[in-house]
Every structure is written in C-alpha cells, then in structure tokens.
Amino acid sequence: MARSSLVAPKRATKKAKGRKGPPPKQHAARKRTTSRPRRPRGLLGWLALPFLWLFRLTFRLAWRGALVMVLILGLAVGYVYTTLPAVTALLDGRARGSVTMLDRYGEVFAWRGEQFGGQISSTTVSPYLGDAIVATEDRRFYMHPGVDPIGIASAVKINLAEGRGPLSGHGGSTITQQTAKLLCLGTPYDPDVWENETAYESDCRETSLWRKVREAVYAMAMEVKYTKAEILTIYMNRAFLGAGSRGFEAAAQRYFGKSANEVDPAEAAMLAGLLVAPTRYAPTADLERSQNRADVVINLMEQQDYLTAAEAQFARDNPARLSAAAEARAGGYFADWVMSAGPDFLTRKTTEDVIIRTTFDPRIQTAAEQALAEVFRTKVSEGSKAQSAVVVMSSDGAVRAMVGGRKFKGVAGQFNRAIQAKRQTGSAFKPFIYAAALNQGYTPNDTVTDEPLTINIPGSGPWSPENYDRKFRGPVTLTQALENSLNIPAVKVSEGVGRDTVREIAEGFGIDSDLAAGPSLALGVSESTLIEMTGAYAGILNGGSAVEPYGILELRMQGDDEVLIGQDGGLGDRVISQDAAEQLVYMMNKVIEEGTGTRARLGDRPAAGKTGTTQAARDAWFLGFTADYVGGVWMGYDDNTPLTGVTGGGLPAEIWHEVMTRVHEGLPVHPLPMRTPAPAAVQTADTQGESVPVYDGTVPEYDGTVARSENDRLIGRVPEQQGSGNVAEQIINDVLGTIFGRN
Structure with missing residues (x-):
C-alpha cells in the first residue's frame, strides 16, 4: 500500500513533462494580455489603424x-x-470732474462734465x-x-x-x-x-x-x-449712465433726485436698462423709450425670481418718472453760457467737482420757454424754420432766464442765439442816439424836422435815408421821433450830437461790437448780440449806469466752503446822467403806449421798450423793461433769410408781451423810473442871429441845421468830416447805410 502510493505521483510528473502542444487555455490567455497589442483584424482594422494612432497622439498632445x-x-x-x-x-475713475449748477434759490438745475454722486456699495x-x-x-x-x-x-x-x-x-x-x-x-x-x-x-x-x-x-x-x-x-x-452721470449714485440723483439706496423696482429697472446704450435710453433724451426698456428689465427680474408677479406688475403700471429738475431740463442754454463764462480749468476742463451758484430763476425760465412756444404754436406757420431767442435779466445785469433757440435738445454745446448770434440791430439802436442828445441837455420835447434828407459822403456820393413808410412828418419832438421809429430824425440827431458821442454812449452801455463809422450808424447797421442789447437796456432802466450781464454768483469746490470766484459782472460806471436816463425811459414808454410797440403793452403795468427791424426784415427785435425786469427778444432765420411780414413791433413784441406777462404774474405793479417833461410849443428859432431854415427837400447835401424848440436847445451843426479817421471804412459803412436806410 505504501509502495503504490509512491508510484502514482511519479507517473503524473512524467506525463506532464512529456506532454506536447499548447499550454493550458487559461495560462495562454493570461500571457496574451501582458504581451504586445492585439493586431488589427481585417481590412477595416488596418484602415483604422492610422486614425487610431493620430487620435492617441492628439489626445496626448492636447492634455499636455x-x-x-x-x-x-x-x-x-x-x-x-x-x-x-x-x-x-x-471707485471713481473719471478723467474729468463735474460742474453742478444751483439756481438763485440754491436748488440744482443743471449738470455738466462727469457727475459722480459719491461712492456706493453693492451691499448698501x-x-x-x-x-x-x-x-x-x-x-x-x-x-x-x-x-x-x-x-x-x-x-x-x-x-x-x-x-x-x-x-x-x-x-x-x-x-x-x-x-x-x-x-x-x-x-x-x-x-x-x-x-x-x-x-x-x-x-x-x-x-x-x-x-x-x-x-x-x-x-x-x-x-x-x-x-x-x-x-x-x-x-x-x-458705469456710464448717460447725461454726464458716472455711476449709479450720480444717475439716481440726476434722473430721480434721490440716492441709489432708495430707488424702487421701476427706477432700478430704468437705471439698469441704461447699460446697453446710455445715450439712447437716457430718460432725459426720450422718457418713453427709457420706460419701454425698463419694462424689458422688469420682465427679466420676474423670470429670474427677483420680483414676484405682483411686484413686477406694479412696477410696469407705475413706471419711473424724472425728477422735476431732470424733467424740465431747464436752463440748458443758460448753463452753457455759465460754462463759457467761467475759467476753463474750473468749468469745461475741470478735473475737480465744482459747485456754481448762479442767478438763474427756474420760474422765469419756464415762463420764457412757454411764451415762446405758445406764440410759435399759434402765430407761426407749422414747419417754419424761423428761430427766436429770449433773455430776461434784472436791472443790475443778473440774468434770470435765457432761451437760445426754439428747441434745446438736451445736449450741451448747442448754438446759443442769445449770446453767439451777432445780428444787425435796426431801430433797436435808436435809444442810444437819444440818450446822447438827452445827456447833452436836450429834452424829449425838443424838435427835429422829418423831411427829405441828403448827406454827401466824401468819396461815396449823396446818401438819402428814408423812413419805413417813405413819408415825412415835418417838425416832430424827439419823443415822437422815437415812438414812431423815424429814420430821418434819428440820423439828424446822431449827426447833430456827433457820431463819436453816440458810439461812446453805446459802447459805455455794453455794445462791444464794431460800430459803423458813417451816418448809417443811426439806423442800426452795426451788429450786436441779444445779451449785449438786453444788458444795454438794463443800463437805461437802472439810471444810466453801465451793466455787464452776469450769471455766476459764486464758484467753489464741492465739499469746500471757500469761494474761489465771486460775482463777475453787474453795475459799472455811469454812462449818462440819471436825469437823461429817466427822460429816455419816458420816451421809450411812449413807444409801447402810443408808438410802434403797442402790441407789447402789459395792461396796467408800466413798461418801456423799442422795436427794431432791419432791411427786408432779416432781423426783428423787441427790447424793453418794467420796473422789475428787462427782457430782450430776437427773431430771424439762421441763414439770414428775410422774415415774411414780420417787424419788431409784430411777433417779437408779442413774444415779449407773453414772456413778461408770465414773468410778472403775481408780482405787485411798480412805477417806471421816468420823468415826464413839461409840454413845449414847436417853433422855428434863430441861432446867434442867423435864420435856421427848415428843409424843403431841394438842398443837395445836409448842412447840419435843424429846427429847435422854444427852450433854445439846438441839435447843432454837423462838421463836414465826422466819425473815424478811416475814410475807406466810413465809405463802406455809408454805402451799407444806403442799402439799410429803410428801418
């Protein structure tokens, strides 16, 4: 038994050693997985092989x-x-600073530059x-x-x-x-x-x-x-959000008059809607477009569960509205003027935030804008491109309102006709002629004969001015000559007192333009701006002292109490006597009460003024004042096209009437500072024993003699050569006077 147990294992070993053929199946499979890759099978496998290799290479390169x-x-x-x-x-990355303008009552009415309302946090x-x-x-x-x-x-x-x-x-x-x-x-x-x-x-x-x-x-x-x-x-x-607003705090203040911490869903949606196109969607440019854009934002907020359906619907039903200052956009032209009046480094090119307190009165500005719009709406043909400008100031030159054109588009730097357009003044210049005469001692009742007149201009020939209606009235008082805007008497008076004197008076009152040298000076052929003319009339109202129109009361840095610039302008030197100024006011009152300016009447409130119309009515003026305010109106076309059927006593007088009626609403009536002269008989007198003839229209040139009144004051002889020494310039101006003789 023991023997057999030893033999069996031995046989098994021999058999295993002598076995031929492949190894067991399981072992063979294990060897293949640990050796070289499996070869491709078939034609498709061989075709795919390079792509497979390329993919593996790309993958390895890609991840690396x-x-x-x-x-x-x-x-x-x-x-x-x-x-x-x-x-x-x-937080504050502006390259420029801002200018905030306050009106005469201390309220913000305009912004310029890049407004930064102060740092805010998204958490607050x-x-x-x-x-x-x-x-x-x-x-x-x-x-x-x-x-x-x-x-x-x-x-x-x-x-x-x-x-x-x-x-x-x-x-x-x-x-x-x-x-x-x-x-x-x-x-x-x-x-x-x-x-x-x-x-x-x-x-x-x-x-x-x-x-x-x-x-x-x-x-x-x-x-x-x-x-x-x-x-x-x-x-x-x-973020820039339009209208010079840099940042949401500035925009909230600019458009809604409140902090960004306080805006409601509708206001927040309007502000956020500006991000896509600030200038296009600014509510000051187009409120309805801005509200429609806000509706889109509200819908997005509702879809993303930032607003409930009820909140979103309430915001849509109650869209954001502009603050009163933003909605009015009042003082656009005035603000531009103030920016140009101050030094560049503190206004247009400031890198700091500046506060300017001004003379601006928003109530008066609104009155002027509404009056101008009303007259053009009711009395000017629809589609007319005629333009107009209005200036209202106090008698010391403090400008209260300025309209530089019929429409201000909310964009700074527009053409301002009140301060930039130099136009011929026509008969609006005549008060300075009579101011010169009154300052020399003449009275409103002194006389001059309105008759055919010819003045021989050396090197140019005869010059014959005409009245507007081509009629002659004979002897007239200075008052009658002014109230009816007669050209021939104005020329005679100018020649009588001396052109140099007239120019001196006009320049003293602030007419800085180059004044004509020839006799046509009397017919207003020289150019001036509306603000110059209005300031000059303010000088007449305040008793004869020069006036420099001004809009800045004080300028300081934001957050600083120190005033860097104070009032620049106001009353200046005396130009004519107070008596002369008060008599001239009387004469100009007659212009409105009985003369060419009757459409400007203010009912029971006394007013004085003067019309002005240039040749072919290319420019029409009305300037005047009450005891409280001085107003000036110009009307015309930017391209100098003649107006149709317009004179200074027409539409400009009506605009002035509408403006001043609104300006004085609720104010008590004050009398004008005028002196009424005693009546005087009209007659012809002698001078130094010589007879002074009345013109019969037959003399070829003017000899300087005129009729005088009973108080023996003569509007004297005129030297043959008078005016500037520049003969060529004088001839040119006198030729122009021939063209513009009808006024």
Missing part, C-alpha cells in the same frame, strides 16, 4: 498642451492679481438695483469665475445667426469682464499718451481677439482678488 496653458494662465492671472489695488482706489444700495443689474447683464454672475463659457458660446451663436462676426455685436461679457473694460485693464488715462478722453475710451473698448484674451485674464484675476460684492461695487460706481 492644456496643462501648459493652464500653467501659463495661472501665472498670468497671478501676475495681474499682484497689480490690482484696493477696491476703494477703483437698494437690493432692487443689484438684482436688476445682474438679471440684465449677467444672470450667472454668482456662479462663474469671471468668464462665462456658456454666455460666450451663446453670444457667438447669435452673432453668426445675425450675419455678424463672432465677436461683433453680442459679446457674452460677464459683469466682471465689463468691469475690467471700465478699468481699461488697469491702464489709467494719461493726456500725454492719448489725444483726448474719447480716444482713451475708444482704446479701452477695443474688441480684438487679443484684447478679449487679456480682458478674460484680468477678469479672472479680479475674481481671485475681490469678492463678488466688491466687483459689483466697482461696476456700480464706474
């Missing part, structure tokens, strides 16, 4: 390349991270505002790392579908990327590098592929450096 790119990106993000400053240093503003911004600009803001691949892919798809380039139109930028763009990727504005701020901002908005890559890196660095709340804070403070 991706690893390198991630490493490079990480280094780039890390580098930008080290350059980012604290959040507080990024109205929650509706942050929600509106996120819902509109970046719904995945709180989920992405600064770049949103889903948003980019969607934007590219939309751009291609709309026929644009992949990077044109919709950008798919996140709020973080937009903030990076607002920061110009950390590059500050340098006037030595960029021609101006516009060129700088254009460079910051570049949309090249390389710029997008840099923007993405900067955005991701910001996500590492700052919290989401801090990024949103930077964005809220730097």
